[in-house]
Amino acid sequence: MNVSNQTREWYPFVGPFDxxxxxxxxxxxxxxxxxIPFQPMNLPQFSLQEALRRGTLWPALYSPYDSKxxxxxx
Amino acid sequence: xxxxxxxxxxxxxxxxxxxQMAKYLTEQYGGADGELAAALRYLNQRYxxxxxxxxxxxxxxxxxxxxxxxxxxxIYKLTKDATPDQLKAAGLGAHFAAHDxxxxxxxxxxxxxxxxxxxxxxxxxxxxxxDIAAEEKARATYQWLIDMTDDVDLQDSLxxxxxxxxxxxxxxxxxxxxxxxxxxxxxxx
Numbered sequence: 689m690n691v692s693n694q695t696r697e698w699y700p701f702v703g704p705f706d707x708x709x710x711x712x713x714x715x716x717x718x719x720x721x722x723x724i725p726f727q728p729m730n731l732p733q734f735s736l737q738e739a740l741r742r743g744t745l746w747p748a749l750y751s752p753y754d755s756k757x758x759x760x761x762x
Numbered sequence: 763x764x765x766x767x768x769x770x771x772x773x774x775x776x777x778x779x780x781x782q783m784a785k786y787l788t789e790q791y792g793g794a795d796g797e798l799a800a801a802l803r804y805l806n807q808r809y810x811x812x813x814x815x816x817x818x819x820x821x822x823x824x825x826x827x828x829x830x831x832x833x834x835x836x837i838y839k840l841t842k843d844a845t846p847d848q849l850k851a852a853g854l855g856a857h858f859a860a861h862d863x864x865x866x867x868x869x870x871x872x873x874x875x876x877x878x879x880x881x882x883x884x885x886x887x888x889x890x891x892x893d894i895a896a897e898e899k900a901r902a903t904y905q906w907l908i909d910m911t912d913d914v915d916l917q918d919s920l921x922x923x924x925x926x927x928x929x930x931x932x933x934x935x936x937x938x939x940x941x942x943x944x945x946x947x948x949x950x951x
Contacts (some may be wrong), residue, residue, distance in 0.1 A: 715906065721932035727937050740772065743925030751928050755917050756909040 694718055694751055719751040764824065765885050772922045775915040776839040781852035783911050784840035785870055790907065790923075791833045792867030792875040795899040801826035803880040805825040807889045810882065811928065815890075815937040829923055836916065837865055886941045890934050897931035 695715050702710040733750050739745040790796045804823030808816045841849065841863050849858045857871060867875035883889055904924035908917050 700796060710844075719901070719928045719931075721928050721935065724932055724935075726936050727932065741922075743772070743922040744929050746929075749929055749932065751925060753905055753921055753924055755912070757912045 694720065696743065717751070717753065720749055768815075770832055770835060771825070772919060774832050774835040774839070774919045776836060776913065777915045778911070778913040779840075779910065780913065781841050781844045781848055781854060783913070783916070784837045785853050785857075786907060786910055787837050787840070787870075788868060789870035789903055790900070791830065791837060791865065793869035793903070794879040795896050795903060796869070796875075797830035797833055797900075798867055798875060799879045800896055800900065801830060802877075803882075804893065806880070807882045807893070810884045811886050811889060812941060814940050818933055818937050819893075821861055822933065825926070825930075829868060829926065832919060832923065834865055836919065854856070887938065888915050890938050890941065894931050894934045894938075897927045899932065901927035901931070 694717055696718055697713050697715050699712060700714055706712065710724060727746070727748075731746055733745050734747060734750075735740070742750050744750055772881070792798055804819040804826065808819035808823065811819060815948075841854070846855075846858055846861070849855060849863075857866070857868075860866075869875070881889070881892055883892075900930050901924055904920050904927065908920045908924065911917060911920075
């Protein structure tokens with residue numbers, strides 16, 4: 689279990705007669721909320737400006753996501 | 763009662779003319795796991811949930827309306843100056859025929875919103891697990907929406923909304939823990 693890396697990979701079956709160019713690796717996100725049953729008290733906080741920009745006060749809950757628009761694969 | 767702040771929860775800037783993106787964003791406006799469904803689901807379930815977690819449903823349900831307003835702003839900006847031809851090209855011809863450029867509560871495929879999307883079982887665990895699932899589905903929808911636009915300003919607002927789904931999901935999970943622990947705490951005098 690890798691808590692710091694929020695992306696998981698898996699390798700789907702690729703058939704010999706698939707009509708489209710295959711994707712060899714598929715990915716999905718496992719955000720940090722999946723590893724916190726109940727948030728402990730007194731966790732570190734972002735500055736208020738930073739918290740507004742990121743959408744959370746808590747670095748432990750922050751989940752970055754990059755757009756795949758225009759990117760090859762996955 | 764509510765107090766209205768005449769501003770958005772987070773700034774919405776749209777820098778690319780892309781009416782088709784408005785069509786896709788509608789999924790989060792009037793879709794099954796959109797912000798309207800979320801707000802109405804939580805604000806209705808809260809009447810029959812154990813009182814320790816009523817406040818959580820009120821707070822999150824209220825925030826969902828703030829998110830609804832952000833999505834509405836995005837859709838409005840993307841469509842307000844579009845010509846009928848542009849809307850037709852964006853797949854919004856049928857929408858224009860019925861609504862002009864007005865916003866309407868339907869999903870990205872044009873299916874109108876229905877209360878059948880949401881549930882209130884009166885069982886706290888059943889309701890809270892539905893809420894957790896709804897947050898994760900909304901998170902996934904935001905990911906696919908972020909993947910569909912190269913407008914970094916629009917992406918920025920969508921990333922904010924996606925992070926809020928993650929925080930809400932955790933808060934509902936905590937509510938489950940509170941519900942589970944209720945009996946034990948009552949034994950302590």
